[in-house]
Amino acid sequence: MSVLTRDEAQIRAQLLDVHRYTIELDLTTGDETFDSRTVIAFTARADADTFVEIKPAELRSVTLDGQPLDPQTLDGNRLPLKNLTAGEHELRFDAAMRYSRTGEGMHRFTDPTDGETYLYTQLFMEDVQRVFAAFDQPDLKAVFALSVTAPEGWTVLANGITEHLGEGRWQAAPTPLISTYLVAVAAGPWHSVRTEHRGLPFGIHCRRSLAPHLDADADELLQVTRQCFDRFHEKFDEPYPFDSYDQAFVPEFNAGAMENPGLVTFRDEFVYRSAVTDTERQTRAMVIAHEMAHMWFGDLVTLRWWDDIWLNESFAEYMGYQICAEATRFTDTWVDFGVARKSWGYDADQRPSTHPVAPEAVDDTASAMLNFDGISYAKGASALRQLVTWLGEKDFLAGINTHFARHKFANATLADFIDSLAANTERDVHAWADSWLRTTGVDTLTPSVTAGDNGTYTLTVGHAGSRPHRIAVGLYAQDLGDNDGHLTLRERVDLDIPQSAPQPIGKRPALLLLNDGDLTYAKVRFDPESFETVRTGLAGLPDPLTRAVVWNALRDAVRDGELAATAYLEAARTHLPRETDLAVVQGVLAFATGQIAGRYLTAEERPAALATLSALCRDLIRRTEDGDNPGLRLIAVRHFIDVAAHPDTIAAWLADGTVPGGPELDPELRWRVLGRLAVLGAVDEAAIAAELERDPSATGQEGAARCRAALPDEAAKARAWEAMFAADESTELSNYLFSATAQGFWQPEQADLVRQYVPRYYKDAVAVAARRGPAIADAAGRFAFPAYADDTETLRLGEECLRDGDPIPALRRRLADQLDDLARALRVREGRKG
Numbered sequence: 148m149s150v151l152t153r154d155e156a157q158i159r160a161q162l163l164d165v166h167r168y169t170i171e172l173d174l175t176t177g178d179e180t181f182d183s184r185t186v187i188a189f190t191a192r193a194d195a196d197t198f199v200e201i202k203p204a205e206l207r208s209v210t211l212d213g214q215p216l217d218p219q220t221l222d223g224n225r226l227p228l229k230n231l232t233a234g235e236h237e238l239r240f241d242a243a244m245r246y247s248r249t250g251e252g253m254h255r256f257t258d259p260t261d262g263e264t265y266l267y268t269q270l271f272m273e274d275v276q277r278v279f280a281a282f283d284q285p286d287l288k289a290v291f292a293l294s295v296t297a298p299e300g301w302t303v304l305a306n307g308i309t310e311h312l313g314e315g316r317w318q319a320a321p322t323p324l325i326s327t328y329l330v331a332v333a334a335g336p337w338h339s340v341r342t343e344h345r346g347l348p349f350g351i352h353c354r355r356s357l358a359p360h361l362d363a364d365a366d367e368l369l370q371v372t373r374q375c376f377d378r379f380h381e382k383f384d385e386p387y388p389f390d391s392y393d394q395a396f397v398p399e400f401n402a403g404a405m406e407n408p409g410l411v412t413f414r415d416e417f418v419y420r421s422a423v424t425d426t427e428r429q430t431r432a433m434v435i436a437h438e439m440a441h442m443w444f445g446d447l448v449t450l451r452w453w454d455d456i457w458l459n460e461s462f463a464e465y466m467g468y469q470i471c472a473e474a475t476r477f478t479d480t481w482v483d484f485g486v487a488r489k490s491w492g493y494d495a496d497q498r499p500s501t502h503p504v505a506p507e508a509v510d511d512t513a514s515a516m517l518n519f520d521g522i523s524y525a526k527g528a529s530a531l532r533q534l535v536t537w538l539g540e541k542d543f544l545a546g547i548n549t550h551f552a553r554h555k556f557a558n559a560t561l562a563d564f565i566d567s568l569a570a571n572t573e574r575d576v577h578a579w580a581d582s583w584l585r586t587t588g589v590d591t592l593t594p595s596v597t598a599g600d601n602g603t604y605t606l607t608v609g610h611a612g613s614r615p616h617r618i619a620v621g622l623y624a625q626d627l628g629d630n631d632g633h634l635t636l637r638e639r640v641d642l643d644i645p646q647s648a649p650q651p652i653g654k655r656p657a658l659l660l661l662n663d664g665d666l667t668y669a670k671v672r673f674d675p676e677s678f679e680t681v682r683t684g685l686a687g688l689p690d691p692l693t694r695a696v697v698w699n700a701l702r703d704a705v706r707d708g709e710l711a712a713t714a715y716l717e718a719a720r721t722h723l724p725r726e727t728d729l730a731v732v733q734g735v736l737a738f739a740t741g742q743i744a745g746r747y748l749t750a751e752e753r754p755a756a757l758a759t760l761s762a763l764c765r766d767l768i769r770r771t772e773d774g775d776n777p778g779l780r781l782i783a784v785r786h787f788i789d790v791a792a793h794p795d796t797i798a799a800w801l802a803d804g805t806v807p808g809g810p811e812l813d814p815e816l817r818w819r820v821l822g823r824l825a826v827l828g829a830v831d832e833a834a835i836a837a838e839l840e841r842d843p844s845a846t847g848q849e850g851a852a853r854c855r856a857a858l859p860d861e862a863a864k865a866r867a868w869e870a871m872f873a874a875d876e877s878t879e880l881s882n883y884l885f886s887a888t889a890q891g892f893w894q895p896e897q898a899d900l901v902r903q904y905v906p907r908y909y910k911d912a913v914a915v916a917a918r919r920g921p922a923i924a925d926a927a928g929r930f931a932f933p934a935y936a937d938d939t940e941t942l943r944l945g946e947e948c949l950r951d952g953d954p955i956p957a958l959r960r961r962l963a964d965q966l967d968d969l970a971r972a973l974r975v976r977e978g979r980k981g
Contacts, residue, residue, distance in 0.1 A: 149222075149223050149224060149225055150273070150511045150512045150513040151200075151273070151283065151284060151511060151512045152510055152511045153452050153453075153454070153509065153510055153511065154510075156284040156286070156452060157452075158197075159197055159198075159282065159284065159287070160284065160286050160287060161192070162191060162192055162193060162195050162197055163189055163190070163191060163192070163197065163282060163287060164189060164190040164192065165187065165188075165189040165282050165287045165288070165289040166188045166189055166190065166289055166290065167186075167187075167188045167289055167290045167291075167292065167321075168185060168186070168187055168188075168279070168281070168289055168290070168291045168292065168330075169185070169186040169188075169292045170183070170184070170185050170186075170279050170291065170292070170293045170294070170330075171183075171184040171185075171294050171295075171296075172184075172278070172279070172293070172294070172295045172296070172332065173295075173296045174266060174295060174296060174297045174298070174301075174334055175296055175297065175298055175315065176243070178246070178255070179204075179245065179246060180204045180205075180243040180244060180245055180246065181243070181244055181246065181253060182241075182242070182243055182244075183203075183240070183241075183242050183243070183244045183278060183279045183280075184239075184240065184241050184242075185238075185239070185240045185279045185280045185281075186237060186238070186239050186240075187199070187237070187238040187239075187240075187280065187281070187282070188235070188236075188237055189235075189236055189237075189238070189282070189289075190234065190235050190236070191231050191232065191233050191234060191236060192233060193233050194230070194231065194232050194233050195231055196227065196228065196229050196230065196231065197227075197228050197231060198225040198226060198227050198228060199225070199226050199228060199238060199280055199281065199282055200224050200225055200226075200273075200276045200280065200281060200282070200283045201221070201224060201226060201240060201242060201276050201279070201280040201281070202224045202244075202252075202276040202277050203221075203242035203243060203244055204242075204243045204244055204245045205242060205243040206218040206221055206226075206240070206241075206242045207241040207242060207243070208239075208240075208241045209226060209238070209239065209240050209241075210238070210239045211228065211236060211237070211238055212236055212237055213237075216228075224273075224276050226280075238280070240279070240280040242280070244277060244278060244279075245277070246266070247277065248399075248879065248881045248882065249401075249881070249882045249919060249920060249922040249923055250269055250399055250400060250401040250882045250922050251269060251274045251277065251401075251920065251921070251922050252268065252269070252270070252274045252277025252278055253266055253267075253268050253277060253278050253332075254266065254267055254268070254269060254397075254399060254400075256397075256398040256399055256845075256881075258354055258355075258356050258398070258844075258845060259843050259844065259845055259847075259848055260356040260843060260844045260845070261355060261356050263335065263336050263354065263355055263356070264335060265333075265334070265335030265336075265337075265354060265397065265398060266332070266333070266334045266335060267331075267332065267333040267334070267335075267395065267397045267400075267412055268330070268331050268332045268333070269400070269401065269402075269405060269412070270327070270328050270329070270330055270331070271328050271405065272328060272453075272512055272515065272516055273512055274328075275327045275328055275330060278330075278332075281327045282327070283327050283328075284327070284452075285326040285327070285328060285449050285450055285451065285452070285453070285558065286326075286449070286451045286452070286558040287326075287327070288324040288325055288326055288449065288556070288557070288558070289324060289325075289327075290321050290322055290323070290324060291306065291321065291322045291325065291330050292319070292321040292322075293305050293306075293307075293318075293319040293330070293332065294316065294317065294318045294319070295316075295317045295319075295332060295334060296315050296316050296317075297315050297317060297334045298315060299314075299315050300336055301315070301334050301335055301336055301337075302334070302335070302336070302337045302339065302352075303317035303319075303332065303333075303334045304331075304332070304333040304334070304337070304350075304352065304393050304395055304410050305317075305319035305331060305332050305333075305409075305410060306319065306322045306325070306329070306330060306331055306389065306407060306408050306409045306410050307319045307320030307321060307322055307389070307390050307391065307409060308320045308348065308390050308391050320390055322389075322408065322409075323388060323389065323408075323556055324556040324557075325408055325446060325449075326449050329406070329407055329408055329446060329449075330407070331405075331407030331408075331409075331410040331412065333352070333395045333397060333410065333412065335354070336355055337352040337353065337354070337355075337395070338352065338353055338354065338355045338357070338358035338361060339351070339352045340352075340361065340362065340365045340369070342369055344372075344373050344376060344392075345376070345377075345380075347387070347390070347391055347392060348391045348392070348393075349369065349372060349373075349391070349392050349393070350391075350392075350393040350394070351365060351368050351369065351372075351393075351394050351395075351396070352393065352394070352395040352396065353395070353396040353415055353418050354396075354398060354415065356844065357396070357415060357418045357420070360418050360419060360420050361396070361418050364418070364419065367428070368394070368431075368435070370475075371431075371432045371435050371436075371471075371475050372392070372394065372435055372439075374474040374475050375432075375435060375436045375439050375470050375471070375474055375475070376392070376439065377474070378470050378473055378474035379439060379440070379442075379443070379466075379470065382470075382544055382547075383443055383547070383548060383551065384548045384551065384552065385443060385447065385548070385551045385552065385555060387442060388408075388442065388443070388446070388447045388555070388556070389408045389409040389442065389446075390409065391409050392409060392411075392439075393409060393410045393411070394410075394411045394413060394435070394438075395410060395411070395412050395413070396412075396413045396414070396415035396417055396418045397412050397413070397414070397415055398415050398845055398883075399845075399881055399882055399883045400412060400413065400414035400415070401414075401882060401922050401925075402414070403434050404434050404437070404438045405438075406438045406441030406442070406445050406446060406459075406463070408442060408446040411438045411439075413434065413438075416846075417431045417434070420813070420814055420815070420844070420846065421813035421814050421815035421816065422777070422781055422810055422813055422815070422816075423781075424729050424733070424778035424779075424781055424782060425477075425729060425778050426483055426729040426730045426733060426778070428477070429471070429477035429479075429480060429483060429730075430483065432471050432475050432477050433467045433468055433471045433477070433480055433483075434467065435471075436466065436467040436468075436470040436471045436474075436475075437463045437464060437466070437467030438463070438467075439470075440462060440463040440466035440467060440470065441459065441463045443551060444458065444459060444462040444463060444466075444547075445458075445459040445462075445463065447551060447555050447556065448550060448551060448554045448555060448557065448558070448559050449557075449558050449559075450558065450559070450560070451558040451559065451560050452509065452560075453509050453512060453515030453518070454505070454506055454507065454508075454509035454515070454561075455505065455559075455560055455561050456515065456518055456519065456523055457504045457505050457518075457522075457523045457527045457584070458505075458559070458561065458564060460519070460523045460524050460527060461504065461523060461524065461526075461527025461528050461530065461531055462527075462531065464524045464525065464527060464528035465527075465528040465531040465532060465535075468480040468481055468484050468528065469532075479691060479692070479728070479730070481665065481692060482691045482692050482695050482728055482730045482731065483730035483734075484525075484528070484665075485665045485692060485695035485696060485699060486695040486698055486699065486730055486731050486734035486735070487730060487733070487734045487737070488524075488525050489525050489529060489665075489668075489699065490525075490699065490702065490738075491520075491521035491524070491525045492521040492522055492524070492525030492526035492527075492529060492668070493521075493525075493526075493589055493670070493699075493703065494521060494706075494968075495520050495521035495522050495525075495526070495964075496521070496522055496526055496587065496588060496589050497588070497589060497706075498963070498964050498967045498968075499963060499967055500517075500960055500963050500964055500967075501522065501587045501588065502518060502522060502587060503522075503584060503585050503586060503587055504522060504523065504526055504527045504530055504583065504584045505561045505580070505584040505585060506518065507585070513956045513957075514956065516921060516956070516957065517956060517957070517960045526668060529667070529668035530583045530584065530668060532666060532667075533583070533616065533617065533666060533667045533668060534576075534579065534583070536617050536666045536667070537574070537579065537615075537617045538568070538572055538574060538576070539572075542568075542571050542572040542574075543568070545571035545572075546567045546568035546569075546570065546571045546572070546576075547567070549567040549568075549570055549571060550563065550564055550567035550568075553567060561580070561584065565577055565580050579615070582613065582614045582615060583614055586613060586614065588612065589612070589668070589669060589670050590610065590611060590612025590613070590614050590616070590668075590669040590670070591609075591610075591611040591612060591669065591670045591671075591672065592608050592609070592610060592611075592616070592618070592644065592661045592662065592669050592670070592671050592672070593608065593609035593611070593671075593672040594606055594607075594608055594609075594620075594659055594661055594672070594673070594674045594677070595607045595608070595609060595674065596652070596655065596659060596674050596676075597649065598655075599651075602654060602655075603651065603652075603653055603654065604651075604652050604653070604654070604655045605649035605650060605651050605652065606620065606640075606642075606649060606650040606651075606652050606659065607646065607649045607650075608642065608644055608646060608650075608661065610644050610645055612669070614669075615643065615644065615645070616643070616644040616667045616669060617641070617642075617643055617644075617666070617667065618641075618642050618644060618661060618662045618663075618666060618667050618669075619639050619640065619641055619642070619662070619663045619664045619666060620639065620640045620641075620642050620650070620652075620659065620660065620661055620663060621636060621639050621658070621659070621660040621663030621664075621693060622636070622637045622638045622639070622640065622652055622653075622656040622658075622659060623635065623636055623637060623656055623657055623658040623659075623660065623680070623688065624637045624656055624657050625657045625680075625684070626687075631687065632683065632684045632686070632687040633687040633689070634657065634658060634680070634684055634687045634688050634689065635689065636689060636690075637656060638652075638653075639663060639664075640652065655676070656677075657676070657677075657680045657684070658677045658680040658681065658684070658688075659673075659674060659677045660673075660677070660693065660696060660697065662696055663693055663696060664692060664693075664696075665692055665695065665696050665699075670700070670703045670707075671696070671700050671703075672700065672704070672709075673700065681697055681701070681718075682718065682721075683721075685697055685698075685718065685721075685722045686721075686722035686723075686725035686726060691727070691728035691730070691731055694726070694728070694731055695728075695730070695731055695734070698731060698734065698735055701715055701718060702715070702738055705743070705747065705975065706971060706975065707980060708974055708975055708978065708980035709980060711978075712743045712747040712748055712975060713748070713752075713756075715738075715739065715743055716739055716743055716744075716756055716759050716760070717759075719735050719736070719739050719760075719763060720759055720762070720763050723735060723736070723763055723767070724763065724766045724767060724770060727779075729778045729779060729782060732767070732779060732782050732783075733782050736760070736763075736764075736782065736786045739756075739760060740760060740786060740789055740790055742972075743756060744756040744757055744760060744790065745895055745934075745935065746934065746935070746937055746968075746972040747972055747975045747976060748976070749976060750895070750898065753895060754792060757790045757791075757792045758792065760786065760790040761787060761790050761791065761792070764783045764784075764786050764787035764790065765787065767779060767780070767782070767783035768780060768783045768784065768787065768806075768808075771783065772808050774808075774809065777809075777810065780809070780810065781810060784806055784810065784816070785816070785819060788816070788819050788820055788823050789819070789823060791823050791827070792827075793827070794823075794824050794827045794829035797820045797823060797824065798820075798824060798829060800812060800820060801817065801820045801821065801824070814842050814844070814846065814847065814850075815846075817838060817841075817842070818838070818842075818846075818847070818850030818853070818854070821834065821835065821838055821850070821854050822850070822853055822854050822857055822891065825854040825855075825857040825858050825859075825891070826857045826859070826894045826896055826897070827859075827896070828858070828859045830854070830858075831858070832855070832858070832863075835851050835854045835855055836851075838850070838851070838854075839851040845883070848884065849883055849884060849886075849887040850887070852870075852880075852884050852887040852888045852891065853887040853888065853890050853891035854891060855867060855888075855891065856887075856888045856889070856890075856891030856892045857891035857892070857894060859894075859896070859897050859900055861900065864892065864900065864901060864904070867888050867891065867892050868892070868904060868907075868911075870884075870888055871885055871888050871889060871892075871911075871915070871927075871931060872911040872912075872914070872915050874914070874915075874918060879919070882922050882923065882926060885923060885926050885927075885930075885931075886926045886929075886930045889926065889927070889930035889931035890930050892904075892931065893931075893932075893933055893934060893935050893936070894935065895935045898935060898936065901933070901936075902936065904933070905933045905936045905940070905941055905944065906944055908931065908932070908933055909944055909945065909947075909948035909952060909962075910948075910952070912924075912927045912928065912931060912932075912954070912958060912962075913948065913952045913953065913954045913955075913958065915927055916928075916954060916955050916957065916958040917954075917955055921955070921956075921957040924954075924955055924957040924958040924961070925957050925958075925961060927958060927961075928957070928958050928960075928961020928962055928964075928965060929961055932961070932962070932965045934965065934968075934969070937969055937972050937973060937976075938973075939973070941969060942966060942969055942970060942973070945962055945965070945966040945969070946966065948962065949962055949963060949966070
């Protein structure tokens with residue numbers, strides 16, 4: 148299949164003006180394909196040749212202005228339009244299209260709980276071509292009029308309000324001008340909760356088997372939606388531009404959510420079947436706000452080409468956290484961003500695959516797809532937060548509203564965005580953009596404290612990097628009247644980097660913290676005296692965001708080989724038992740378990756690390772015995788399960804159905820325990836089958852796949868490998884079952900057992916990626932990679948694959964990143980910096 152190049156898109160955009168798509172989908176033709184009939188009304192501005200895209204199972208007929216075109220001229224996904232004359236034209240397509248099991252195009256899912264079937268579209272980048280014919284590029288916006296024939300008893304959702312015409316026929320209200328990738332359909336026997344807000348219909352929808360769980364959270368979901376909706380209308384001059392707002396929680400969704408106008412689709416793990424922490428609820432609220440931000444930035448105003456994807460994602464990421472903090476009960480969203488999300492950007496920005504937030508060289512759609520990463524999201528949002536700090540929110544919002552007014556229902560570029568900001572401030576935002584959006588890498592800020600006269604000191608900040616920063620410097624003193632090691636904020640100093648002169652700071656503080664408040668994107672280091680305070684007094688810092696900045700600095704120091712991995716574990720063991728913020732506890736334990744114990748320590752050091760983490764989790768469980776912090780207790784229980792080196796305690800929990808003192812083991816915890824017992828060889832296939840009978844849901848199916856792949860048995864490993872990589876379409880795993888199987892397969896405790904699969908991985912991953920496409924390629928690179936086979940031979944084999952194996956772009960990018968992470972882990976083990 149051909150990918151679309153930027154040059155081709157520019158030529159076609161100059162040639163065509165696309166007016167309207169009339170699309171008829173028939174979802175009653177069987178389990179493998181559906182019928183798609185499309186009429187495209189467009190104008191050619193000149194005589195020329197061009198093409199239209201479609202990826203059919205069968206292309207039955209095509210006509211141009213009533214004259215038949217030969218379907219056999221379809222070349223991959225392109226149908227040539229030869230000798231097109233200037234003027235108005237009409238294309239008609241009649242095709243059968245394949246359902247997907249990979250979350251791309253029209254995904255089809257049958258719920259194992261009740262046998263009901265659900266369909267939904269994910270048309271991002273090039274996948275609209277899997278559903279209907281289109282001039283598929285973001286700057287050829289058009290009106291879309293959609294009708295759907297579905298089985299009786301189903302509900303059809305779309306971008307506009309849908310009307311049931313009888314006999315399974317549904318008609319959606321025509322859209323305003325939108326891009327092809329934003330068209331959306333979701334069909335099935337949905338369970339729906341509907342309401343109205345500010346004169347618009349709102350709805351939330353899920354599978355029927357999840358109905359009790361959606362109903363339990365409906366008030367919260369709708370309240371967050373209303374609060375964010377109202378807050379956006381306080382900030383933006385342009386009103387919400389579509390006729391309704393539906394949020395559908397759909398199965399086997401690859402992303403967190405998708406910003407389809409009027410019909411946002413979310414992964415249905417956000418409909419919680421089991422107990423969750425308040426931080427997880429906060430994440431869900433943030434995603435709701437993120438996708439709603441896209442209604443303006445992304446849908447109303449859309450990028451012209453994929454080099455400006457950051458204009459969509461960085462803006463929505465920033466607004467998601469900011470609006471959630473301003474409008475909902477979740478006021479500490481930036482703590483979670485700082486301790487969990489931001490590291491995604493830092494890590495991506497230090498790999499060879501890094502790119503600017505706003506890259507200039509995005510030559511085709513395959514290249515563009517690789518930029519949906521921690522840089523476009525986390526780094527971009529951090530850059531915007533720094534921009535707001537430097538520019539001021541008033542001028543920032545004025546620029547945003549100018550941008551909406553200038554480009555609504557059209558397309559825009561980075562240059563347009565910067566011009567809109569520049570129109571509302573005297574600051575040089577063009578220079579700021581060049582420094583922040585066109586460069587790569589992470590700056591590092593290092594404090595140097597110098598003694599002056601009369602017991603006073605000055606601060607000079609060493610700056611490795613090129614970007615300007617406006618930061619806050621926190622000066623903390625020991626609380627002399629407190630015996631628990633609390634620190635108090637003596638002063639917070641605003642500082643511009645690079646400095647024009649050393650900054651007076653008065654008496655030397657116990658802790659000097661650069662980037663206090665986390666307003667910029669940079670790694671920070673400590674002076675020796677401050678590091679000693681951190682080592683002994685981190686938990687005594689008064690603000691969770693300050694503690695998140697410190698934990699991030701420790702994390703960065705470990706990854707850079709400047710702090711021993713065991714020192715991070717010691718800090719966690721010392722300070723987490725006193726931590727009150729759930730996001731901080733979760734973030735620190737996740738890094739300590741997954742990276743420190745899992746990769747940065749040797750196999751010989753791992754048992755001691757697990758023992759340390761197990762003792763830490765026991766302390767947290769004891770601390771929460773009175774029931775006043777169920778979220779903290781749940782985090783501790785989850786991680787205790789994950790680091791259990793011996794099966795006895797967690798096996799007893801499973802047998803009793805509860806942790807002593809709570810919580811009871813809900814489905815998520817039961818599968819978690821069973822998965823760890825499988826790794827330890829303490830359960831067998833019979834136990835897994837019995838649990839699956841108890842929980843036959845889609846999540847149960849995934850849990851069983853994960854457990855079966857984790858069994859320390861040669862036959863179990865062979866079956867799991869065959870399930871992931873065998874070239875048999877009739878038994879191919881869905882995207883979620885593939886990921887679950889891959890997650891179970893590689894375990895640090897089973898290195899010898901699976902060693903034979905390391906060289907097989909590269910060949911088989913390349914083959915399955917080429918056969919099944921980008922979504923499975925991403926899963927194969929992300930989850931099926933032998934991350935725990937961390938030695939130079941794995942590195943050599945991977946580099947050989949990149950050089951000679953010809954992986955498709957999605958897999959190549961994942962492999963390159965995984966191999967860089969592996970090389971970093973080896974450096975950390977060896978005590979080398981870098």
